[in-house]
Amino acid sequence: MRHIISMLLENEPGALSRVIGLFSQRNFNIETLNVAPTDDPTLSRLTVTTNGDERIIEQITKHLNRLIDVVKLVDLTEGAHIERELMLVKVKAQGSARDEVKRTADIFRAQIVDVTPSVYTVQITGDANKMDAFLQAVTPLGVLEVARTGVSGIARGDKVLSI
Amino acid sequence: MLARFLKDEGVEYIYGYPGGAALHIYDALFRQDDVKHILVRHEQAATHMADGYARASGKPGVVLVTSGPGATNAVTGIATAYMDSIPMVVLCGQVASHLIGEDAFQETDIVGVTRPIVKHSFSIRHPSDIPTVLKKAFYIASSGRPGPVVVDIPKDMTAPTERYEYVYPRKVKLRSYNPVSRGHTGQIRKAVELIMSARRPVIFAGGGVITGRASEALTALAHRLNLPVITSLMGLGAFPQNDPQSLGWPGMHGSYESNMAMHNSDLVLGVGVRFDDRVTNNVTRFCPDARIVHIDVDPSSISKTVQADVPIVGAADNVLNEMLNQIGQRTEAQEPLDEWWETINAWRDERRGKLYEPAAAGEPLKPQQVVEAVHRVTHGDAYVVTDVGQHQMFAAQYYKFNQPNRWISSSGLGTMGFGLPAAMGIKLNYPDEHVVLFTGEGSFQMMMQELSTCKQFGIPVKIVNLNNASLGMVRQWQDLNYKSRHAHSYMESLPDFEKLIEAYGFKAITVRTAEELEPALEEAFRSRDELVFLDIHVDPREHVYPMQVPQGAMCDMLLSKTERT
């Protein structure tokens, strides 16, 4: 099953490499990875999506917790949560395809954020399924480049991940 | 600052080797007398010395090496300590901060190199951070599940021209690191329930009982409930082997009765063990009838290989005492274990006297009988250190341990060359004790340069070289799995060990026959302050048995060259 694990990480050099190294060292898989600072300058928030059965996910969370740089961790998929990703896609936009890209972007509530005579750059946010669906829809029109941020997420309701 | 910290932390010895990036530190060590530095002949030996000391004392061993090759030479020793959860602090010199990243002379990203084999690592960023960072390093290395911690120290961080106020930090605070001690009372209650109602229970105790100083509690619990006790190799000595409830150690070369008992048990109480693959054999066939209670300080050890029915995260000592406490308050009776003990005793009887055949007159000595003889002359209370190979297994099988911290061996990584420096680290700190190294001519040659260190610092270990003129363990696997094609498992052109040892100014005795053995041992062990090397020629065709059949259950064993379960 797919899991979204989000953690607060000491904002120290080397912390990120410890987390990533753990995944490769123990043969755990990383699908997406997203890291950025938080409101607390001493902490970054790191979110990974990974795949595995219950046992593997349990091992992943235990090993992550064992890292001294990991301050707090939550498996968002254990409860109701919001998942978002941002994607920028350059799509060929010439001739009839130009309208088709625009229409598809509208359907997905994506925005065209840059334009040249031959290319549209589309920005889209949503969960991973939406990204995949959009890509599928525009692939026949000619996708030139894709940049995805990887998943970020947060629990619904009053629950917070903080120290 | 660094030297003062080490003194205030109570460090008596550090083991190391100098070089450019560490010279400021060496100069500071030179100008004080509290912390003594032992100069090894190879940095790997420094880590094994620190490791041996840590295994015997329970306190972190301290290593000091220079940047680049000094630090990379230490890697094998760090990995060895990591695999066996041994507390160690490794101080690595580094090129000056402004050069980092430029491939400067002797620059290696040692924090990166060692990342998967340390519990944690630090880089010093400001000289004034040295005391707090070191305090954290010692605390992390020795608390919870111990392990090695690397501290990278750029040369400019120890520049003698700069002065900072020094205060010894008594306490450390780490917001993301709080090792648990007390186990969950409800889980402990469930565990007690299972143990009391089990008909064929066994205790399986590991290195965690030794590091957690829980031998007493373990022994009390075992006696209170009359439970059979199996210890892992790392746990040898956690329960006295002269106790009738001791079944020895299990696994690939474990005792027949311990493998049989564990396989047929209906409850395994694992304490500070990690159920590694050398014990379980094929996990899918591991203990088919047993429920598993698993106590460990490290949650990630639990259910890693074998799924626990009742996981208990906590320090062994604490949890075992709480169990005793709860048992004391219970009124229901425990299931009687008479039948179980009868079965176990029958397994014991089956193999009694059949473990190996001692050499007949004129035949080469058997390694097993040498270990038994050393056990006799040392009255079973030496510190026993080993290298890796057949001799290691024979030492573990035939030396009997009644106290914790006396069996010192690289189990998880199986590092040849570990033995001599580890033995030296112990002898240095326990000069009045016998420290015996069982080694093989293969392993010994990996670290024999340390004889020179023994000479310089007067470290009189006893070395028993079980010389089978071959990489015996490799040869055994080739006999069993490769139709005796001995690809590079024998050692042609061995040195004349007697001459070699004498070149360093030590005594060497060569032993070839059973008649020569006892007198040689008497002579070697007469005093505790003379290094003696016994070059004992043993039968190269000998195999270690029992030996579990690959991919089988624990109880599937070869018992000798001709017998199989």
Ligand SMILES: Cc1ncc(C[n+]2csc(CCOP(=O)(O)OP(=O)(O)O)c2C)c(N)n1
């Ligand atoms: C550094 C290292 N290299 C290789 C091995 C693989 N290995 C395990 S046992 C062994 C043979 C050891 O020979 P020796 O020290 O003579 O002991 P014996 O088995 O003959 O008693 C080898 C090569 C190892 N454990 N460690």
Ligand SMILES: [Mg+2]
């Ligand atoms: Mg050998």
